[in-house]
Amino acid sequence: MARDMSDKDILKMELEQLQKEVKTTREPVSKTAKEMCEWVETKSAEDPLIKGVPEDKNPFKEKGGCIIT
Amino acid sequence: MAAQEVQPNETLASLKTESETLKTKLEEERAKLHDVELHQVAEKVEALGQFVMKTRRTLKGHGNKVLCMDWCKDKRRIVSSSQDGKVIVWDAFTTNKEHAVTMPCTWVMACAYAPSGCAVACGGLDNKCSVYPLSLDKNENLAAKKKSVAMHTNYLSACSFTNSDMQILTSSGDGTCALWDVESGQLLQSFHGHAADVLCLDLAPSETGNTFVSGGCDKKANVWDMRSGQCVQSFETHESDINSVRYYPSGDAFASGSDDATCRLYDLRADREVAIYSKESIIFGASSVDFSLSGRLLFGGYNDYTINVWDVLKGTRVSILFGHENRVSTLRVSPDGTAFCSGSWDHTLRIWA
Numbered sequence: 001m002a003r004d005m006s007d008k009d010i011l012k013m014e015l016e017q018l019q020k021e022v023k024t025t026r027e028p029v030s031k032t033a034k035e036m037c038e039w040v041e042t043k044s045a046e047d048p049l050i051k052g053v054p055e056d057k058n059p060f061k062e063k064g065g066c067i068i069t
Numbered sequence: 070m071a072a073q074e075v076q077p078n079e080t081l082a083s084l085k086t087e088s089e090t091l092k093t094k095l096e097e098e099r100a101k102l103h104d105v106e107l108h109q110v111a112e113k114v115e116a117l118g119q120f121v122m123k124t125r126r127t128l129k130g131h132g133n134k135v136l137c138m139d140w141c142k143d144k145r146r147i148v149s150s151s152q153d154g155k156v157i158v159w160d161a162f163t164t165n166k167e168h169a170v171t172m173p174c175t176w177v178m179a180c181a182y183a184p185s186g187c188a189v190a191c192g193g194l195d196n197k198c199s200v201y202p203l204s205l206d207k208n209e210n211l212a213a214k215k216k217s218v219a220m221h222t223n224y225l226s227a228c229s230f231t232n233s234d235m236q237i238l239t240s241s242g243d244g245t246c247a248l249w250d251v252e253s254g255q256l257l258q259s260f261h262g263h264a265a266d267v268l269c270l271d272l273a274p275s276e277t278g279n280t281f282v283s284g285g286c287d288k289k290a291n292v293w294d295m296r297s298g299q300c301v302q303s304f305e306t307h308e309s310d311i312n313s314v315r316y317y318p319s320g321d322a323f324a325s326g327s328d329d330a331t332c333r334l335y336d337l338r339a340d341r342e343v344a345i346y347s348k349e350s351i352i353f354g355a356s357s358v359d360f361s362l363s364g365r366l367l368f369g370g371y372n373d374y375t376i377n378v379w380d381v382l383k384g385t386r387v388s389i390l391f392g393h394e395n396r397v398s399t400l401r402v403s404p405d406g407t408a409f410c411s412g413s414w415d416h417t418l419r420i421w422a
Contacts, residue, residue, distance in 0.1 A: 010264050011084040017262060017300055018091035024302065026340040028102040032321065033110040033343065036336070036364075037382055039319050041114060043363035048407040050117065050365055053422070059145070059162050060125040060408045060422040 099341045107334070107343040111382035117365070120378060120388040125408065126420040128159050130166055135412035136193070137227075137399045141182045144405045148189045149418055150177035156191045158203065161410065161420050170201055170211045179227045183234040190218070190237055192225035198239045200251055219249045226268045231295075232275050238295075240267040246283050248295060260293050262300040269313045274320045282323045284311030290325050290335065304335050306342045313357040317381075318364045324381075326355030332369045334381065346379040348386060357399050362406030370397030370411050376421075392419055 005013070044050050048058075055061045133153035140147055146167070150156045154175045158168040174195035181190045183200075192198040198219035201211045219225065223242035230237055231248075236257065240246045246260040246267055265286035273280045279295040290311055292302040309328035316323045317334075322343070326332045330351050334344040346367060353373035360367055360381070367379040376397055378388040395414035402409040408422035 008081050008084065011081065011088060013262065014264070015084060015088050015091065017303060018088060018095060020299075020301075021303060022091060022095050022098060024340055026099065026102050027338045028104050029107070029336065029339045029341070029343060030105045030110065032336050032339045033105065033107045036107070036317075036319070036321065037111055037114050039321075040363050040365045040382060043318070044365050047361050047363035047365060048405070049122070049361040049402070049409070049422070050363065053407055058407055058422060060420055 099339075102339055103341060107336075107382065108384040111384075114382050116383075117380055117387055122378070122388065122390060122421050124392050124419045125422050126161060126164050128161070128164055128418040128420070129416070130157055130159075130169075131155060131416045131418075133416060134395070134414040135398060135416060135418055136176065136178050137180045137191075138401060138410055138412045138418060139180055139182045139189075140401055140403050140410065141186045142184055142404055143186055144403050144407070146182070146186065147410055147418065148180050148182050148191075149399075149412055150180035150191050150193070151416070152176050156180055156189065156201075158189065159418070161408075168203055168211060170215075172199075176224070179225050179239075181228050181230055181237075183230050184232065185234050188234060190228050190230065192219065192228060192239075194224050196221045196223060196225060196241070196243075198225050198228045198237055198249070200237070216251070216254075218251050218254050219247060220254075221245070221247070223266070226266065227270050229270060229272055229281075231272060238270060238272065238281060240270045240283055242266040244285070246270055246281075246293065258295065258298045260291075260298055260300070262291050262293075262303070263287050263289060268310060271315050271323065273316050274318060276320060278320075282314045282316065284314040284325055284327075286310045288327075290314055290323070292323075292337065302337060302340060304342060306333060307331070309354070312354065315358050315360060318360055318362065324358050324360065324367055326358040326369050328354035330354055330371075332358050332367060332379065334367075344381070344384050346377075346384060346386070351377065356397060357401075357411075359400055359402045359409065361402060361409075368400055368402065368409055370400040370413075372396045374413070374415075376400065376411060390421065393417070 131151040138149040178193040221241035248258040263285040267285040270283040307327040313326040331347040357370040376390040393413040399412040
């Protein structure tokens with residue numbers, strides 16, 4: 001549909017969208033970044049790819065293997 | 070004498086000027102709240118340890134480039150689709166193929182697992198999204214039960230079930246996204262706003278509400294309200310096509326991967342880009358991105374055959390994974406975060422943990 005629109009129509013669509021967006025409520029990065037870091041820190045403890053999973057518990061780790069004596 | 074003669078060039082120019090003025094104003098409003106950088110706030114966060122991630126399983130069976138994959142909620146099954154027209158359902162623990170369907174078209178660019186685990190959706194150059202119920206009987210011909218749900222006027226680039234098996238969200242080369250009822254095939258809502266092909270989409274985590282994000286060849290990432298069909302936020306900082314978008318696990322941000330060789334993080338509450346994940350040595354496009362469970366890690370699959378692992382908060386690369394022998398085209402972390410799967414033009418899928 002966008003491919004069939006004229007340049008003018010596309011610009012009008014963009015303009016309407018911009019007019020809406022200028023009015024959005026925003027929060028300062030200092031606040032949102034701090035909250036993001038806090039959120040991650042509480043969840044990191046339970047993130048298997050960060051804390052690792054013991055070989056015997058992770059279904060994707062290799063089972064069996066060779067022991068060379 | 071003719072009455073008002075509308076000169077097309079003039080109107081176009083004045084529209085452009087107004088658009089530029091508004092864009093500048095938008096940037097000014099956003100800049101007012103850009104009082105600190107994410108990585109500065111993250112200085113207090115503990116650094117990550119060494120990463121040892123390697124290929125644990127290799128899924129072989131596709132006859133051509135793997136284009137898309139998705140995990141089942143059971144954390145072990147995977148659906149993948151390929152340029153050869155095949156859609157395969159795998160048991161990632163055992164690497165066995167459980168189902169295979171041959172689509173009537175090549176380049177099956179999109180596939181998705183239904184939340185119930187009982188069906189898969191896929192589509193591509195056929196401009197449609199079709200749903201196949203998965204039968205317990207391995208001998209049953211899946212193609213016979215196929216249900217055509219979505220119809221676009223150009224290729225299907227991505228699809229995703231919403232919170233149930235009843236609705237599917239699609240994005241297309243025709244520049245639109247659409248929400249469909251699976252049972253009736255009815256179009257429930259369409260989303261217009263991209264000025265070129267839409268290449269990717271991702272639904273917000275269910276707790277955050279009814280929104281989704283899409284990325285396109287117009288370099289824009291748009292956030293949409295699913296009920297009203299309105300675009301609520303739009304970001305245009307990438308310098309090329311956006312190939313992949315993925316919500317941050319909390320729903321307050323999303324990441325994108327682009328042909329401009331960068332991945333970026335956009336904070337939805339601050340309404341701006343807050344991080345760029347890039348290196349001078351990375352010159353090939355990022356095709357797909359996904360977060361680890363906590364959102365601390367961002368995995369990016371690239372066209373230079375590698376997977377780069379980024380520290381989302383500090384903005385640094387923590388690891389680079391080699392293994393694929395051609396472009397990485399698709400990448401998703403498993404539902405419980407214990408592993409992630411990558412698909413490649415080298416015809417294989419790899420599970421990393």
